[in-house]
């Protein structure tokens with residue numbers, strides 16, 4: 001199949017999932033065309049099966065806001081015509097599903113029919129999409145998609161609760177390439193980060209308010225008061241400065257490493273003992289799954305789709321949003337006893353196997369095939 005993938009090319013979970021999906025589909029014989037404004041960060045290798053087409057939005061002084069959706073729709077039309085793309089898979093409803101619908105309508109004028117599969121990732125529904133500014137357009141785009149998927153049961157329920165949806169929503173969970181996390185690193189470089197007696201706690205996110213990184217620091221503060229520990233903070237975002245100030249005020253700056261954006265997540269997780277994800281909302285929690293696949297137990301909030309990934313008392317623990325004391329208690333329970341820690345590490349890895357890309361990616365292939373068949377019949 002010739003598949004066009006539209007996504008955000010950044011470190012965000014939706015872009016990561018879209019990129020990994022495209023790469024795996026290409027290995028399975030499909031021709032993949034990524035169409036976005038930058039080369040996706042996890043897309044390192046282009047090949048004759050994997051192409052990247054850049055969407056350019058020329059600056060024009062008349063426009064207060066540059067019209068990205070328009071440029072994207074036009075690019076989609078051109079790429080479908082040029083490469084014979086058969087199906088468009090758009091990740092994140094805003095504005096991708098909307099732009100794809102426009103492209104589809106434009107192509108229909110030339111007798112070309114391209115179905116659209118829309119994958120909802122979370123904030124496009126829970127935070128941004130349901131805002132009155134966007135809601136009518138998001139509802140319309142979801143209803144006009146030929147197939148819709150959501151990355152968790154929880155996100156599907158949120159979508160049905162927040163929007164007037166006429167379409168079926170298939171739940172296709174996020175996935176992971178487990179081979180990448182069976183690291184054969186002979187030297188995990190742990191010694192560069194911490195002393196042998198120090199536990200390593202890690203958090204990875206885009207440092208937005210919704211991630212509650214301040215709770216990560218508070219829980220870590222309590223952990224390091226009870227035992228030697230270091231905190232690895234990976235990612236960049238609007239909260240970063242505030243978090244540095246919080247660490248300074250608490251007098252723990254020397255125990256915290258700020259990595260910024262990193263393409264070496266697997267290497268960082270390799271030396272981590274515990275992962276913290278105390279988000280306000282989280283449709284899935286791909287970062288938690290990546291940690292689990294590396295054998296790192298997770299202390300998280302119990303919001304959104306996280307309970308579908310992190311299993312209470314098995315791969316880690318879940319607490320109410322903002323319950324620092326409970327998160328601390330659970331973290332110390334895991335970290336205080338080496339054999340308990342080893343058990344949780346093994347459990348975390350075991351629980352991640354359910355999300356192996358080899359079992360999830362075929363679900364998307366089935367959706368593509370069914371959608372093409374359905375659209376041919378109509």
Ligand code: GMT
Pocket residue numbers: 011012013014015017092121122123124126151174206208210281282283284285286287
């Ligand atoms: O977490 C973010 O802020 C980034 C966002 C995105 O769209 O890139 O992540 C969302 O999609 C991920 C991939 O499906 C999910 O794992 C995240 O849980 C989801 N984030 C939220 O719901 C806050």
